[in-house]
Amino acid sequence: DTSSFGVGEWASVFATATNPEAFEGDEISLTGFVTPSSAGGFGLTRLVITHCVIDAQPASIPIGETADIPATGEWVTVTGVIRDRDGA
Secondary structure: OOOOOOHHHHHHHHHHOOOHHHHOOOEEEEEEEEEOOOOOOEEEEEEEOOOOHHHOEEEEEEEOOOOOOOOOOOEEEEEEEOOOOOOO
16 A cells, blocks of 8 residues: 555655556655756655654655646645656
């Protein structure tokens, strides 16, 4: 059940899943801040804290196919569908 997944959980799934296409078509709604992407679109990013603030690590998922790309650093909520684009 992926209904409660956040950016960190989705980033982990996409980085480690042996069959990420199994999530194709899943609807999601996530909140994070905008980071640049070299592949078009933008990254939706959150900081994942395991123990304390000093160990914070960014987790990001790619967002594509959007008419307007928000400013870097802006907080946004993205609602959409998981799509596999040549393994990305």
